[in-house]
Every structure is written in structure tokens, then in C-alpha cells.
Amino acid sequence: MLNINxxxxxxxxxxxxxxxxxxxxxxxxxxxMGPNGSGKSTLANVLAxxxxxxxxxxxxxxxxxxxxxxxxxxxxxxxxxxxxxxPLEIPGVSNxxxxxxxxxxxxxxxxxxxxDALDFLQLVKSKVQEVGMEExxxxxxxxxxxxxxxxxxNEILQMLVLEPQLAILDETDSGLDIDALKLVAQGVNxxxxxxxxxxxxxxxxxxxxxxxxxxINPDFVHILFDGRIVKSGGPELALALEKNGYADLLPKGLx
Amino acid sequence: MNARERLLTDxxxxxxxxxxxxxxxxxxxxxxxIENFAAQGFPSPNDESWKYTNTKKLQQTEYxxxxxxxxxxxxxxxxxxKAQQLCPDEQRMVFINGIYHxxxxxxxxxxxxxxxxxxxxxxxxxxxxxxxxxxKIVNHQAQPFSALNSAFMSDGLFLxxxxxxxxxxxxxxxxxxxxxAKPVVFYPRLLIVLKNNTPLTLIEHYIDLSATSxxxxxxxxxxxxxxxxxxxxxxxxxxxxxxxxDHYKLQQESLNSRHIAAMYVQQHRASQFTSHSYSLxxxxxxxxxxxxxxxxxxxxxxxxxxxxxxxQHVDYHTQITHLAPDCSSQQLYxxxxxxxxxxxxxxxxxxxxxxxxxxAQQLNKNLLLSDSGEVDTKPELQIYAxxxxxxxxxxxxxxxxxxxxxxxxxxxSQSDAQAxxxxxxxxxxLERINNPLLRKFIQLSVTAQLNRLVGNDACDFPVLFPTxxxxxxxx
Numbered sequence: 001m002l003n004i005n006x007x008x009x010x011x012x013x014x015x016x017x018x019x020x021x022x023x024x025x026x027x028x029x030x031x032x033m034g035p036n037g038s039g040k041s042t043l044a045n046v047l048a049x050x051x052x053x054x055x056x057x058x059x060x061x062x063x064x065x066x067x068x069x070x071x072x073x074x075x076x077x078x079x080x081x082x083x084x085x086x087p088l089e090i091p092g093v094s095n096x097x098x099x100x101x102x103x104x105x106x107x108x109x110x111x112x113x114x115x116d117a118l119d120f121l122q123l124v125k126s127k128v129q130e131v132g133m134e135e136x137x138x139x140x141x142x143x144x145x146x147x148x149x150x151x152x153x154n155e156i157l158q159m160l161v162l163e164p165q166l167a168i169l170d171e172t173d174s175g176l177d178i179d180a181l182k183l184v185a186q187g188v189n190x191x192x193x194x195x196x197x198x199x200x201x202x203x204x205x206x207x208x209x210x211x212x213x214x215x216i217n218p219d220f221v222h223i224l225f226d227g228r229i230v231k232s233g234g235p236e237l238a239l240a241l242e243k244n245g246y247a248d249l250l251p252k253g254l255x
Numbered sequence: 256m257n258a259r260e261r262l263l264t265d266x267x268x269x270x271x272x273x274x275x276x277x278x279x280x281x282x283x284x285x286x287x288x289i290e291n292f293a294a295q296g297f298p299s300p301n302d303e304s305w306k307y308t309n310t311k312k313l314q315q316t317e318y319x320x321x322x323x324x325x326x327x328x329x330x331x332x333x334x335x336x337k338a339q340q341l342c343p344d345e346q347r348m349v350f351i352n353g354i355y356h357x358x359x360x361x362x363x364x365x366x367x368x369x370x371x372x373x374x375x376x377x378x379x380x381x382x383x384x385x386x387x388x389x390x391k392i393v394n395h396q397a398q399p400f401s402a403l404n405s406a407f408m409s410d411g412l413f414l415x416x417x418x419x420x421x422x423x424x425x426x427x428x429x430x431x432x433x434x435x436a437k438p439v440v441f442y443p444r445l446l447i448v449l450k451n452n453t454p455l456t457l458i459e460h461y462i463d464l465s466a467t468s469x470x471x472x473x474x475x476x477x478x479x480x481x482x483x484x485x486x487x488x489x490x491x492x493x494x495x496x497x498x499x500x501d502h503y504k505l506q507q508e509s510l511n512s513r514h515i516a517a518m519y520v521q522q523h524r525a526s527q528f529t530s531h532s533y534s535l536x537x538x539x540x541x542x543x544x545x546x547x548x549x550x551x552x553x554x555x556x557x558x559x560x561x562x563x564x565x566x567q568h569v570d571y572h573t574q575i576t577h578l579a580p581d582c583s584s585q586q587l588y589x590x591x592x593x594x595x596x597x598x599x600x601x602x603x604x605x606x607x608x609x610x611x612x613x614x615a616q617q618l619n620k621n622l623l624l625s626d627s628g629e630v631d632t633k634p635e636l637q638i639y640a641x642x643x644x645x646x647x648x649x650x651x652x653x654x655x656x657x658x659x660x661x662x663x664x665x666x667x668s669q670s671d672a673q674a675x676x677x678x679x680x681x682x683x684x685l686e687r688i689n690n691p692l693l694r695k696f697i698q699l700s701v702t703a704q705l706n707r708l709v710g711n712d713a714c715d716f717p718v719l720f721p722t723x724x725x726x727x728x729x730x
Binding site: 048049050051071072073075076077081082084087088090091092093098101102103105106109141142158162 | 656657658660661662663664665666667668669671672675676678679680681682683
């Protein structure tokens with residue numbers, strides 16, 4: 001589903017990703033962990049097409065297509081979703097109307113009929129319940145005045161409504177209390193195992209903490225350091241990390 | 256002959272034919288106004304308040320007075336006028352090239368205590384009431400265009416509300432300019448007097464209708480060439496104690512027209528004045544708004560939106576004078592500037608020594624969408640009292656690239672994302688329109704103009720309606 005080969009990327013002249021390789025198959029859950037500044041959020045932003053980041057080498061193949069040749073909107077329409085670490089507040093743009101615009105933009109791209117207001121509202125209300133969000137937040141401006149936890153739930157709500165093929169969750173767990181974390185994890189699991197999805201969905205979790213992985217079991221855990229994946233393994237890698245920190249896991253002399 | 260001389264000659268020729276020419280008080284008002292104009296002439300770029308707005312082209316155009324304009328067959332207008340209806344219960348007064356047309360208007364019986372009439376008719380029916388107020392708060396000495404209006408005014412609105420009178424239905428003054436062979440000037444005059452404790456809603460609405468520029472679905476200006484005309488309009492508003500006026504202005508004229516407007520408001524104790532001003536059309540649109548808070552606890556709120564593109568030039572000059580204690584004034588003006596358009600904002604607040612406990616807030620925010628657009632914004636505060644709260648601010652910014660990215664990252668196209676962000680920038684002001692029908696009409700006009708500004712296909716941009724009641728409504 002996703003193949004990242006030798007990806008190099010920079011921001012404002014600083015090279016952050018230095019030859020990253022990663023392969024995600026449909027149905028797999030990958031966790032990416034790593035110390036601050038190792039390039040985790042850069043990876044998420046580069047895949048989403050953030051204009052501040054420049055790809056200087058490498059390729060990304062998503063569902064057989066050259067992802068880096070797509071515009072930001074095309075990437076989303078092709079089925080890629082990034083739940084951002086710091087979701088933006090956008091005053092004056094209604095949350096629910098934005099969601100409807102986004103969904104219908106994607107449906108149009110896929111040559112599906114657009115949902116009317118009633119069908120859309122029914123859909124969005126059921127998803128709102130799944131993530132345990134206050135319905136009132138739908139009618140506010142996007143993320144404006146939302147608490148940290150509400151912003152993260154709003155990202156997950158967008159994911160559930162847009163139903164991407166591959167979702168990248170960038171530190172969605174940080175800022176959530178334990179109850180919220182459980183709810184969000186439930187939502188993510190439901191998304192993964194949705195019997196209506198045409199294809200099994202892929203998931204990349206970027207996180208600092210084992211805690212999230214208790215609720216969403218990863219198939220693979222990768223450690224990102226200095227712009228490269230330096231170690232990969234199963235769930236036991238995250239447990240080891242939680243216990244001993246990065247010192248033992250990183251190449252000698254790097255930590 | 257220069258423009259000033261031409262106008263003086265025009266005045267001398269026409270003065271015997273103006274409405275009310277047999278009323279001595281009116282004749283002397285006109286004579287004194289034309290003298291004031293003659294003494295000043297047209298503003299030059301050396302005048303501080305006209306520093307950024309040049310009237311040279313306006314002076315070079317030989318405008319003839321409106322009566323000579325061709326009026327298209329009335330039948331062809333009726334349907335187009337119907338499309339401009341804002342609310343089903345409105346009192347609609349239709350003016351063609353500045354002249355009131357009762358047969359095109361839609362008036363229902365008026366409640367007790369309310370006089371609503373065309374300006375020319377009122378000069379016949381209510382000369383005494385008019386003599387006591389007309390021109391009293393208009394600045395002829397320093398506003399040459401207002402002086403010209405007082406000299407040449409021939410029709411418009413007279414609204415008088417006696418103490419404690421009530422009228423729920425809004426008054427919609429629809430000023431329509433039509434195609435004409437020659438450039439035309441007209442001088443609408445609106446005189447509004449609300450006595451103590453009267454609430455009212457008034458809409459001033461300026462549009463063009465012609466075979467080429469009229470768009471049956473949309474009321475906003477089109478990019479096509481329209482009528483060459485000049486509107487020089489003056490609105491005088493007297494608010495008694497606890498009177499309350501919601502004033503709307505929607506200016507959607509064609510891109511060849513010029514619109515010079517002045518509004519003078521005098522507010523007595525605990526009166527409330529709210530202005531919602533939308534400047535979307537015209538090559539040149541200049542609005543002077545001068546408010547005097549003469550009674551304690553008076554409140555005024557000025558909301559303004561201007562959306563300009565191409566070679567358009569828009570200029571708002573506001574002046575609020577706090578003369579009594581415990582008054583408040585709030586101003587929020589937001590503008591979007593595209594192409595080579597230019598926007599000017601000058602907000603002056605004067606707090607006199609006796610106006611203690613004044614609260615004056617002023618904010619002007621501009622969104623510049625092109626490198627060749629220009630904004631000149633200047634707040635001016637003169638404070639002579641010590642116990643006051645005053646704030647002012649002015650910003651000029653561009654679309655937030657992070658916000659654009661965020662919207663696009665969910666699959667929204669770049670042009671839609673731009674349109675929505677620009678809409679988000681001005682929507683705060685649309686939400687302040689309390690009447691839902693009026694809000695909807697103005698929203699349609701605003702979104703049509705925004706689509707033009709961002710080069711979006713109008714069909715793809717959903718029209719947004721407020722969601723504060725949980726209502727969701729997209730076209």
C-alpha cells in the first residue's frame with residue numbers, strides 16, 4: 001500500500017529525513033517511535049504534502065501511484081489521511097460545513113455522488129458519538145477554542161468521516177486523558193476493522209508512549225533516529241523502549 | 256470650463272426646477288450649500304482626508320443630471336426588482352436613477368406615528384417637519400460632495416417616527432441605475448428622524464440594471480462594463496432618546512460607476528445605532544460616516560465589509576465624536592483586496608473632555624490577495640478625557656498558508672480552500688446580521704463577489720448559512 005524508499009527531506013535548508021525506508025501493507029499497523037527531533041512529524045507532513053518541506057531525494061509509492069507527484073488535496077482524495085499533532089484553529093469556517101466540503105470533494109474526485117445535507121448530518125452524528133465528542137463542537141469554527149483533547153478527537157472524527165485507506169496519526173495520544181484515549185482507540189480500531197471497507201486499511205501511529213499501543217496493537221514497531229529508521233521489530237520493541245528508554249536501542253555513540 | 260464651474264452653471268440653470276423651489280428655507284439651504292461648494296471646489300490630494308482617493312477622473316467626466324437618463328420600459332424592470340426583495344414583509348421603495356417610482360414600489364399601510372414618503376413628496380406634504388431637521392447635521396463646510404448634494408438633492412427618502420411608534424417591517428430603499436447614453440449624476444437624499452423610543456430597520460441598496468449587466472440570479476456587480484454614472488448620496492439620521500436604528504447598506508453597482516456617500520448621525524441619550532455596510536461594487540466607492548454621540552449612554556456599532564478587485568478603489572472615512580459621558584462606539588471593518596484594487600480606511604475617534612467613561616473600540620483588518628493591491632489604513636484617536644477605554648488596531652495580512660494546507664490536506668481543492676478562508680475572514684460580520692432573510696441575501700452577494708476574487712467557479716462554492724442554531728444548510 002505504501003512504499004517509502006530512501007526519502008530525504010528538508011525544511012528551511014535543514015535536512016531532517018536522511019534516507020528513510022518504510023513499507024506498509026494493507027491491514028497492517030505500524031508504530032513509529034523515536035526521540036524528539038528524530039523526524040517523526042516531518043515524515044507525516046512530507047507525506048501529506050506540507051509546502052514548507054522539500055523532498056530532495058527518494059520516492060513514495062502509494063497504492064501504486066507516485067504520491068510525491070500529487071497535490072495536497074489529491075493525496076487526501078487518493079486515500080491518505082494525516083491526523084496532525086497540532087491541529088490548526090481556523091476562525092470563521094464552520095467545522096461541520098468543512099467536513100461536508102471535504103467529504104464531498106473526495107467523493108467527487110472518486111466519481112461518487114455527493115451526499116446531501118441530511119444524509120451527511122446523519123453520518124457525521126453517528127461518528128461524533130463514536131469519538132465521544134460534544135455535538136455542539138460541530139457547529140463551531142474549526143478547532144477554535146477547542147481543548148487539546150477536543151482537537152485530537154476532531155481529527156479522529158475527520159478520519160472516520162473521510163474513511164481513508166491509510167491513516168497516519170501523529171501523536172494523537174498526547175494531550176488525551178486515559179478515558180479519551182480509550183475512546184479514540186476504540187474509534188481507530190473500528191476504523192481498521194470496518195467490514196464495509198473495500199480494502200483493509202493501513203495505519204501508522206507516531207507516538208512517544210507505549211500507552212496507546214496497549215489499546216491499538218501494532219504489527220510492527222520502528223525506531224526513527226536522525227531521519228532514518230534504525231531499528232524495527234514487533235510490539236516487544238515498544239515495551240523495551242518504555243522500560244529502558246532509547247539508550248540501549250540506538251546505535252552505539254548516537255544517543 | 257472646469258468641473259466646479261460646470262456645476263455652478265448647472266445649479267444656476269436648474270434651481271428654478273428643483274422640488275420645493277417655492278420653499279424659502281429650502282432655497283436658502285441650497286444657495287448656502289452651493290456657496291460652500293464654490294468656496295471649496297473638489298477635494299485635492301493635498302486635503303488630508305482625500306490623500307489616497309483621487310477625484311480627478313470623476314471631475315473629468317461630464318455628468319448630466321439624472322432627469323435626462325433613459326428609463327427602460329417599466330414592465331421589463333418589474334421582475335428584476337422582485338428579485339431584489341430582501342424580506343417578504345418589507346416596505347420597498349424603488350428609485351430609478353434617483354427618482355422615486357411608486358408604481359414599482361411595494362408599500363403596505365403604515366403603523367400610527369410613522370411617516371414614510373419620498374423626499375420630493377414630503378417637501379409638499381411635510382415641509383415644516385423637514386425644515387426643522389434637513390441639513391442640520393450635514394457638514395457643508397468641509398465636505399464638498401455633501402454640499403453638492405444639499406444644493407442638487409431632488410428625491411430620496413423621508414422617514415419620521417413619532418415617539419413610541421413601532422414598525423417591525425424593514426424599509427428597503429432600492430436605488431437602481433439604468434443604462435444611459437451619457438454619464439449621469441444623481442443626488443439621493445435620505446432624511447431619517449426617529450423620536451424617542453422607536454426601533455426601526457432601514458436598508459439602502461444600490462444596484463445597476465441594464466440589458467447587458469443585469470444578472471437575473473445574482474445581484475452582485477459583474478465584471479462586464481456597466482453604466483457610467485455618479486451617485487452622490489447623503490443620509491441624515493437623527494435618533495431621539497432610546498431610539499434604535501439598524502442601518503444596512505449594500506452597494507453593488509457596476510464597475511464603471513462611482514459612488515460617493517456620506518452619512519451623518521446624531522444620537523441622543525441611550526439611543527442605539529448599528530451600521531452594516533457592504534461595499535462590493537463601483538470603480539470608486541467613498542463612504543464618509545460621521546456620528547455624534549450627544550446624549551449619555553448612546554451606543555453605535557459600525558460593521559463594514561469591502562471586497563474589491565481589478566481597478567476598484569474603496570475608501571471608508573469614519574468619524575465618531577463622543578460628546579457625552581458613558582457612550583460607547585464599536586467599529587469593525589474588514590476588507591479583501593485582489594488585483595490592482597486599493598482600499599483606504601481612516602477611522603477617527605474624538606473624545607471630548609465631558610465624555611468621561613467613554614468606551615471606543617476600533618479595528619480594521621485587511622486581507623491582501625495580490626501583490627499589486629494596496630491598503631492605506633489609519634486610525635486616529637483624539638482623546639481629551641481621562642477616564643476612558645479606547646482601543647484601535649489595523650492589520651494587513653495575507654491568506655494563512657498553514658490554514659490553506661490544513662483544508663487541502665482533507666481533500667479540499669486549492670481554490671475552494673482559498674474561497675472558504677476568505678469567507679471565514681468576513682463571516683464574523685455576516686453573523687452580526689440578526690435578520691436571517693437579510694443575512695441570507697447579503698451572504699449570497701458576498702459569496703458571489705468572493706468567488707470572483709479568488710477566481711473560483713461560483714457553482715462549486717457552497718453558500719454557507721449560519722450554524723449557530725444547529726441548522727445546516729448548503730446549496
